[in-house]
Structures are given as structure tokens and as C-alpha cells.
Amino acid sequence: MAKKRIEPDDDQQVADQKRYGKPKNFDPDFRGPLKNRSCTDIVCLLLLIAFLAGWGVISYFALNGQNPTSPICLDEKNDFTIPGNCMPYVIPSVQSPVAVFPGWVPNGSKALGKYLNAREITEKIFQDFRATWWMILVGFLAAMIISFIWIVIMRWVAGPMVWLGLLSVIGVLGYGTYYCFITWHGLRQKNGVEESFEFSWDAESYLTRQGTWLAFGIIAAVVLGIVLLITLFLRNRIRLAIALLQEASKGVSSMMFTLLWPVVPFVLQVIVFSFWGLLAVLFSSAGKSDGVLIDRANGTQLSNQPCIIADFQNDTTRDCVFSSYQSGNMYTYFHLYNIFGLFWLGFFVVGLSEVSLAGAFATFYWTREKAKNMPMFPLAGSVGRCFRYHLGSVAFGSLIIAIVRFVRYLLEQLDKKLKQSQLGFARFLLKCCACCLWCLESFLKFINRNAYIMIAIYGKNFCRSAKDAFSLLMRNIIRVVVLDKVTDFLLFLGKMVIVSAIGIFAVHFFDGAFDNIFPEFLQRPSQMNYIAVPLITVIIGSYFITSAFFGVYAMAVDTLFLCFLEDLERNDGTLAKPYFMSKNLMRILGKKNKKEKTPKIASTESL
Numbered sequence: 001m002a003k004k005r006i007e008p009d010d011d012q013q014v015a016d017q018k019r020y021g022k023p024k025n026f027d028p029d030f031r032g033p034l035k036n037r038s039c040t041d042i043v044c045l046l047l048l049i050a051f052l053a054g055w056g057v058i059s060y061f062a063l064n065g066q067n068p069t070s071p072i073c074l075d076e077k078n079d080f081t082i083p084g085n086c087m088p089y090v091i092p093s094v095q096s097p098v099a100v101f102p103g104w105v106p107n108g109s110k111a112l113g114k115y116l117n118a119r120e121i122t123e124k125i126f127q128d129f130r131a132t133w134w135m136i137l138v139g140f141l142a143a144m145i146i147s148f149i150w151i152v153i154m155r156w157v158a159g160p161m162v163w164l165g166l167l168s169v170i171g172v173l174g175y176g177t178y179y180c181f182i183t184w185h186g187l188r189q190k191n192g193v194e195e196s197f198e199f200s201w202d203a204e205s206y207l208t209r210q211g212t213w214l215a216f217g218i219i220a221a222v223v224l225g226i227v228l229l230i231t232l233f234l235r236n237r238i239r240l241a242i243a244l245l246q247e248a249s250k251g252v253s254s255m256m257f258t259l260l261w262p263v264v265p266f267v268l269q270v271i272v273f274s275f276w277g278l279l280a281v282l283f284s285s286a287g288k289s290d291g292v293l294i295d296r297a298n299g300t301q302l303s304n305q306p307c308i309i310a311d312f313q314n315d316t317t318r319d320c321v322f323s324s325y326q327s328g329n330m331y332t333y334f335h336l337y338n339i340f341g342l343f344w345l346g347f348f349v350v351g352l353s354e355v356s357l358a359g360a361f362a363t364f365y366w367t368r369e370k371a372k373n374m375p376m377f378p379l380a381g382s383v384g385r386c387f388r389y390h391l392g393s394v395a396f397g398s399l400i401i402a403i404v405r406f407v408r409y410l411l412e413q414l415d416k417k418l419k420q421s422q423l424g425f426a427r428f429l430l431k432c433c434a435c436c437l438w439c440l441e442s443f444l445k446f447i448n449r450n451a452y453i454m455i456a457i458y459g460k461n462f463c464r465s466a467k468d469a470f471s472l473l474m475r476n477i478i479r480v481v482v483l484d485k486v487t488d489f490l491l492f493l494g495k496m497v498i499v500s501a502i503g504i505f506a507v508h509f510f511d512g513a514f515d516n517i518f519p520e521f522l523q524r525p526s527q528m529n530y531i532a533v534p535l536i537t538v539i540i541g542s543y544f545i546t547s548a549f550f551g552v553y554a555m556a557v558d559t560l561f562l563c564f565l566e567d568l569e570r571n572d573g574t575l576a577k578p579y580f581m582s583k584n585l586m587r588i589l590g591k592k593n594k595k596e597k598t599p600k601i602a603s604t605e606s607l
Helices: 010-019 042-064 102-191 203-208 210-233 235-254 263-284 328-365 378-389 391-417 424-458 462-475 477-510 532-570 583-589
Strands: 072-074 098-100 288-295 301-308 318-326
Touching: 042 263, 042 328, 042 391, 102 210, 102 235, 102 477, 102 532, 210 235, 235 328, 235 477, 235 532, 235 583, 263 328, 328 378, 328 391, 328 424, 328 532, 378 391, 378 424, 391 424, 391 462, 424 462, 424 532, 462 477, 462 532, 477 532
Parallel strands: none
Antiparallel strands: 072 098, 288 301, 288 318
């Protein structure tokens, strides 16, 4: 009798199974996300509704607590154009009427000079945006098209695409390392040894310094070495990750609406951020405005005693000029409430997106004969289940992460307060606490993501789903650490290839390398103030667009991976318990579904 081949990690898996609970049992009626489920974590949903009601109340106070003040006004002759609440600072360099924000009054002419300098830089930046806006949009559109094509093509050629991505990243990093060191060597021969570093607001000045290119070259070389080592020593595990990528690509391609889904959470995030920003601005200028008494004749301060602008009576010899806002402790608490709302609602939107996508991809995995039995709109069904049953669970998971992020925010604010003090050890302790909280937040995000997948499949509450997901992952910890993280790394490489390609093309385009190739109306503007403005915008925007597309893809991989682990525990490939996984995954793992044997019909000659 042939002995069963034991994988090297079987002993470790058996030990983990004893420690983290029993594996899932076979259920002949299980066919993916359960239809019969009930509402979960209703208390957390009610708490979220109460929080939103409170947010509306403080927004009412913000709107009714405004006390706008007049700006500082100077005319072309550096005289005052508005009588009353205007600070008599005379700046000889001003050639046109200028309005200066009241918060800069105590700094006098120095603050006004900084304002004018920042205003000039801002105007130049907007000029560059006006001249290159259509080129930036073309870069964004290219990122969308390339990301879409990359995901669709991986359905058939995931292996070649992954290896091509690895080789492309290696080539790009190699070229980048070569270019950086060649540029550094050329600057060193031309200018000699560089002197000490000097800070400058001009971003382009850094491109002419030897240290910039040397740092870029070292970073590129280190990253290149890491990529080469991972490619050489994890090539067998990469084959398993490729199989998961193929399944994920099939799932995304069979549900094309999932690629449009990122638009929904993006719009919700914009709404949340806009509401938070509006309240933040209102809170910053809410309350009473205090001022100081100024002599109208010579512009000198009469006394140190403050005056209240709103209660100041008209006077022919004195003015009550704005000095500061006195909002009180109430508005400080409102500001903290507003910050916490930004965190909670932001993570809530992320949770909604993950539960909705997880339900759709789980339906894809647990459906046999997908061409015949797949629902018409699996994503819509998953979204409906999420909104009907599991808003409370999403609120619970997002609340936990929001609390950790809020504590991190408070520690960061406290660190800023202590920056000018001599309490170095206290700041060190704050940094350590902030680092620990960052690690805790990252871990909770990982747990939340897998808990949301279990919620989408089984419809249980958040705590039960988190426990089941954690136990399942720990029972298969070796596969989780290697396969899941290698898959994440490969997805990251795909994003880097797309963003790097667009970035390199943008650099050469805005540098004028294609002026002799493209027609005149497609060429770059003849004059630009800062070439880095459109270049950085294209690169950053392309990264976010590519991340949105690959975020759907990553959620598909994580969901299918969790379903794959459950499939291994529930089924054994027999006629009674066949696997749901694809033939490619079974082939890589050395498993297969047994087929029913057809009885042989005896021949007439043997009778």
C-alpha cells in the first residue's frame, strides 16, 4: 500500500489546528454566501446613527458661531482704503490692493511678505495647471486603461504577466540606478565636490545637486537587490500565488462592474472629507473676536487691554483691531469630535466596500459550473445584503480602528506641543507609543478585512467572524505568511510597473523629448514655471487610480484565498466531498477530484 506523501509543513499545520480550533466540517448544503441571515451588531449601528446626529448638532453650532472680521487692506499708495478694523502696516513693495488674513496681524510686515511670496508661487503653479491640464488628464486616462488591460489579460496569461512584471521592475530599477549614478558622476566631474546642504523652496534646484542623485541611486540599488532576492528564493511559492491571481482575474472579468465599484466609495469619501473640512474651517473662526485699541492718527497701540470687536462702539480717534479668536473650550471639543468623525466615517466607507466586494467574489468561488449557475448581478446582491443586515458590523469594525487612529492623533498633537520643550525623554516615549499604535492599527486592519470576508459569507456578527477568520488563518499560518504576502507583493509590483511606465513617459514628454515626434498641438507648453508640477501630479494621480483598480483585485485575491483555505478543510476530493477550487490550483497542490467510475459491461464472448 502506497504511503501518503506528507508535506513539510503538515506537522506544523496539525499543531496549529489543535491550538486554534477544529477545521471546518463538510456541509452538503453549503453553496457560498448564506441567504438566510439576520441583522448583526445593531447596537453599534444605533451608536453610529447617534454619532451622526451629534455631528449635525455641532455643525449647527459651527454655522451660528461665526464672527467674521475685516481683513487688512492696503491700496496702491500703501494707505488704508477701509476705515475701522484695518491694521496700519505700510509695506513699500506692495503695488496693488492686498487682503491679508487676520491671523497674520501680530507678525506685521514679515507675515505679509511671506503671504505675498506664497501667493506668487501659487499663481505660477495654477498657470502650469492651466497650461497642462489636458496632458494630466491624458496621463490619468492612460493609467485607467493600462490597469484595466493588465487585470483582464491576467485571466489568461497570469504567469507570463507576473514574470514580465518582475522583469520589468528589475529593468526599470536597473535603468534608474544606472541613470542616477551616471547623473551623479557627471555633476561631480562638472562641479567638483559639493558643499554643505542648503534648504530651498525651489524643487528643481534639488535636481542639480549631487547628493539628490546619489541618494536616489542608493535607494534604487537597495530595492533592486531586494526584488532580485525575492525572485530567486521564492519562485516556487510565486507559482502558487500566480494560480490565485488567475482565479482572481477570472472573478473580476466575470463581474466587470466590480472595476467600477471604486467610484462609489471614492464619492462617499469625498463627501465625508468635504463635510469634515467645512466644519474644521468653521470651528477655526467660531467664537468672539478679540482686538487691541489702535490710535487712528499714528497707528500705535494705546493699551494692552483687549477689546471685543463686536461690542466696540464707533470712535473717531480709536479703532478696535482684530487680534485673535476666543472660541472657548467648547469649540475645542467640537474640533476633536469632528476629527473622530472623519476617522470613523472614513473607515466605515472602507468597510462597506470590502464587505460588498467580498460577498461577490465569495459567490464566484463557491459556485459550481459558473457559466450556468452564477447570479446575474452578484455585486448588487452582496451590496443589498450588506446594507440590509451588516451595517452594524461594519460600524463596529470601523469604530475599533477609528479609536486607535484617534489616540495616535492625540499623541501626535501632544508631540508637537512638546517639540519646543526640553523634555526629550517624554517625546521619546510618545514616539514609542505612536509606533506601537501604528502596529496595532495595521494588525486590526488585517483582522477587519478578513472578518468582513467571513461576514459576507456567513452573516455572523463582527466578533464571531473575526474569531473564525483569525482561527482559520492561524491553522494555515505558513500558507498565509508566504502565499498571501507574496501575492500582495506581486500586486504591488504590477502597480509600480504601470506608474513607473507612465512616470518615465511623462518625464521625457515634459522635458521636450517628443517635440519632434508629436504634432504641434500635442506638444508640451513652450513655457512652464515648474516642470515638476504636472509631472508630480501625473505620477501621484496615476498611483491612486492604479491603486483603486488593483484594490478590487487585491480584495478578490484575499477573498478567494480565504475560501480556498476553507475548501481544503471542508472537502477532500472524494465523490461525496469534491473540491470547489480550480483544476489549476488542484494541480499545483497535487490534489484532484475523484470521478465516478462507470461500470464495465461484460462482452458477449465471455458469456
